[in-house]
Amino acid sequence: MIPAPFEYVRPTTVEEAVQAVAEGGDDVKIMAGGQSLIPVMRLRLAAPETIVDLGRVAEMRGVREDGDALVIGAMTTHAEVIADPLIAQHARLIAEATETVADRQTRRRGTFGGALAHADPAGDLPSVALALDAEMVVAGPEGRRTVPAREFFVDYLTTALDEGEVLVEIRVPKLAGDWGVRYEKFNRVAQAWSIVAVAAAVRRENGHIAEARIGLTNMGPVPLRAPATEAALAGASASPDAVAAAARSAAEGTSPSSDLNAQADYRQHLAQVLTRRAVATAAGL
Amino acid sequence: MTRVSMRVDGVTYTDEVEPRTLLVHHLREALGKVGTVVGCDTSNCGACTVHLDGQAVKSCTVLAVQADGAEVTTIEGIGSTDALHPVQKAFHEQHGLQCGFCTPGMIMASIDLLKENPSPSEDEVREGIEGNLCRCTGYQNIVRAVQQAAREMSGTSETLGAQS
Amino acid sequence: MTVTEDPATTAPSAPEKEIGQARRRKEDAHLITGETTWTDNMVLPGMLHMALVRSPVAHARITAIDVSAAREAPGVVAVLTGQDVAEEQGSIPSAWQVTPDMVNPGHPSLAVDQVNHVGEAVALIVARSRAAATDAIELVDVDYDTLPPVLDVEEAAKEGADLVHSHLSSNTSYHFVFDAGEAGTGSDTEQAFADADVVVSRRFVNQRLIPAFMEPRSVVVQPVGDSFTMWSATQIPHILRVMAAMVTGIPEHKLRVIAPDVGGGFGGKLQVNPEEILALLVARRLGKPVKWTETRSESLMAAHHGRDQVQYIDIAADREGNVKGLRVRLLADMGAYLRLITAGTPALGAFMFPGIYKFPAYRFELDGVFTTKTPTDAYRGAGRPEATFAIERIMDELAVELGMDPLELRRKNWIDAEEFPFTTVAGLEYDSGDYDTATRRALELIGYDELREEQRRRRESGDPVQLGIGFSTFTEMCGIAPSRVLGSLSFGSGGWEHATIRMLPTGKVEVVTGSTPHGQGHETAWSQLVADRLGVPFEDIEVLHGDTAIASRGLDTYGSRSLVVGGAAVVRAADKVIAKARKVAAHLLEASEDDLEFDGGRFSVRGTPGTGMAIQEIALAVFTAHNYPEDIEPTIDADAAFDPVNFSFPHGTHICAMEVDTETGFVKIRKYACVDDVGTIVNPLIVEGQIHGGLAQGIAQALYEEAVYDADGNLTTGTFVDYLVPSAADLPHFDTDNTVHVAPGNPIGAKGVGEAGCIASTPAVVNAALDAVRHLGVRDIRMPLTPERVWRAVHEGGDGGDRATAKTNAQGAESAQAPSTGTSSTGGAL
Structure with missing residues (x-):
């Protein structure tokens, strides 16, 4: 099908983008890579009056270091993320999860920032951003502000981005020390969204797990951490039994949805199994 | 309507398009590049895959206006019956x-x-x-x-x- | 061949036989370069575009339609409702009167006063561009007075159920019975069950599938005076022409139907589509060419679906494992209407439930039941996959009940090689085969003993990933079909096929076939047949098809019929060409016809080396016609029709090894091996390709695909996001091989191959999964084997149950927020 008609604006700087959004009226939609938005528009499930296409905002693209953090431009494509040496070195979990996103063609267009701002609970990158304590740098008419990932994902397809705001870049703290990571994705066919997925980053110290960060994909309307499991793992021995015991609480406090692919209780079960597997792999077990 | 110019299979085309025009529809309907086809509306099937500036993309999930200034290669531009890729x-x-x-x-x-x-x-x-x-x-x-x-x-x- | 030879002393070496060669396909050149002729590529001067307004509700009376806003929309030329075309649209035809009292409620192309499934067309827009037509859809305002949806076939079949068609007395269209005792092909079934030591009964659900051909349906109609040319992405241009003429009243000779490049069908394009009829009506009314091309979501919702049966199967046996009887009761969910062979598809399975086994008694009962869903109809195998699934599943269940090895049970009961031809309890005469040899070869291919050993190890160690091995030793009836048999089943058509061979003056050959391909490789295989028969080079043969003005007679492509019926007609035509040429050759060589031998494309006089004429020379001679026998017409072209006397019965053994992750329910095919017997193999490359493709679809039924409706009758698997057609990454490597038992029923000796892989594979896959977890108490898992179903069956018992029909994340459409759809979590609202 063909999208409904819309006005099209193509800014080249963040300032222009913010201005274009402000001038775009009530029904403006910001387009990053368009890999979710265009299908939705083709099915006429969305029909914005104005599209602000960030595709030519060069300053929003690329990865750089800034002290203890990596700064990933929101318009950096998935393919660029996967190939980026800085991400490989300091935030491998992002690359690993990104490799599982959709397919190679889609990863050529889809962007890191777009995936986060879209905030689909089945999307792979929000839980990774959450697990890594990323921060979203947002530009709006009032200037820039920084929103921690914990506050960024508000509800199903809803973020803390205010009207008129644009996600510009994502600051990801580098993992310091002996970290292992794993993105354990569970879906029915290669192309499909995650039914459940678990992002794990584990720091080992002297045969113990010093610290674990666990992000859960599609276990509720927003990406979640698994605090009970993280707590149980802190200081635990790096053994399969200890990991299995800790993983049993991975679904605590979650309220996942029921749909064609999985009902809620099965998702909670999967969260435990996948957490165990992700942590075990991340811990090198 | 927006003016777009792109080089497709070695030929430069300049056209006025509606912003909502998908690249694949532009290729098929304006440029006659019907070798590239549409198989779905959710970007799953990949039948519409072309190379945009040398990278494979699904041309049903790219707007023609986004390809303004780009180099597009379709199935019709990689080889011929006499000289197959x-x-x-x-x-x-x-x-x-x-x-x-x-x-x-x-x-x-x-x-x-x-x-x-x-x-x-x-x-x-x-x-x-x-x-x-x-x-x-x-x-x-x-x-x-x-x-x-x-x-x-x-x-x-x-x-x-x-x-x- | 560059041997230097003296023609006087060396007989010309016979050209290598074409049949059996892995010829690369002639069809490919334009497909790999994009020089294609898909219907949607077609552009005609003044061409208009049609779009359809479709019902968003499953069951309702239409109380009002306001099209005024749509009519005024930019670019819109016309808007028509069901009322506007009620007098001229007729009814979509049902070609199969399964029983004399079968009830057909009629199927308008545009709903007039009631809609009976989501996606049914209620109005059409004609506009100057595709975009304008699409935009205007939203402007049509339809008032619906909703009726209760009728969705569950078991409920719908009950007395007092809500009715789909209120003017009918029930939802049951027909009740069809085949009883071997009554037919004289078996003994009394009730008695057999009464006398049996063991009876196993199961209820199987053969879920609703969607053919999902890759090329969406498309039709272009051009009016020229009182004549019409229709291009359509169809499997059946010939049948479509006849039916469209009958439906619309356009005289058949004023309608030409062309199937240009057609991108797959699998039964899904074996239809007279409402949209084809509507395009014809619009072209007639407006006097302008019109095009309609569906979107994928439209296709999934409105093009016909397949399968969808609830099967109640009882099998009786003695303690030693000799089968004594089979009882089948089917409820076939036909959806809202009878399309071309909606009614007949499940009935076609009636004769295949006994499979390869020697049942003494058999009874089959079938109810065709209406629901408020998209009509079902042919999908690859059409009735036979359902039958094969049931028999191959129940044989495993019986083996478990008897404590026997499933293969041992099969061996004990299957028809032995020396028993062919064998008349089954369903009255079919199986032509040839050897089930044991195929099975032994398949066991070798898959490495059976090692897999069983690994299975044992995994069981003993309590590995979370268990291994199972599943069998399907199947046969099918194909090559549809002997016309007299079809007549006895009250099918509305014959099953012959037609061919013409035209010998051109330059020695080139045109072969015209009535069997219309859409990916099968007819042009290549038919060229091989003719090259061998006429002794002309493969490259000198052109195969023409798919245009009723060129291939004037034909019955098209479905039911694995093309080679065994259509190819046989080509061979017959070639023989007639030779017979005609022989007269001319005798005349020109001044010899008696009886003294001529024809070999390698040349007629020569026996015992007179060095004499002779090539058939190409004879073609030129009758073209110039300066010198030819007085008692013949100056042509050696020939027509032939072939009507088989029997079906052909491919068979094979398929073995699947499956890993089941008992912690998550995820299933993964570890290995898949099959040995198929499809008779004579004309082109091994094409045969292997057909098997591969069939396997993919059969495995997809077992593991991935299901058309799911929610409680309101909405299709929740309405895009490729949720209707899971597997990718390369989701399917295993296949190890395939063949045995060859020539089919006696056609001059090629071939059996059909198009559906075999699809028919055979599904039960092998499910049997494998069950074999992996049977020891955990699982005895059935509903298809598709979603991880959730497998996990529930393992951990909670039962068959995995229904899937939740809440919309998936890909369908958050109702949300006023920006919805999420698409394949990926990428891009989007930034």
């Missing part, structure tokens, strides 16, 4: 197509894969073309074709004796 030739020799509807996208995705991984294993081919659906072949001969093309393109192949 090695991937085209391999699809023919390995019987990697039946009805042929997915074939343009499949070939364009495969070329892209081989650029990144010149010698993929069977599993790597299967993953590399996960964004392209075929309903006829069961994929096995497509995988064989991609691997044959890989060998030929890297100069390590013995060409299989095609009979026609």
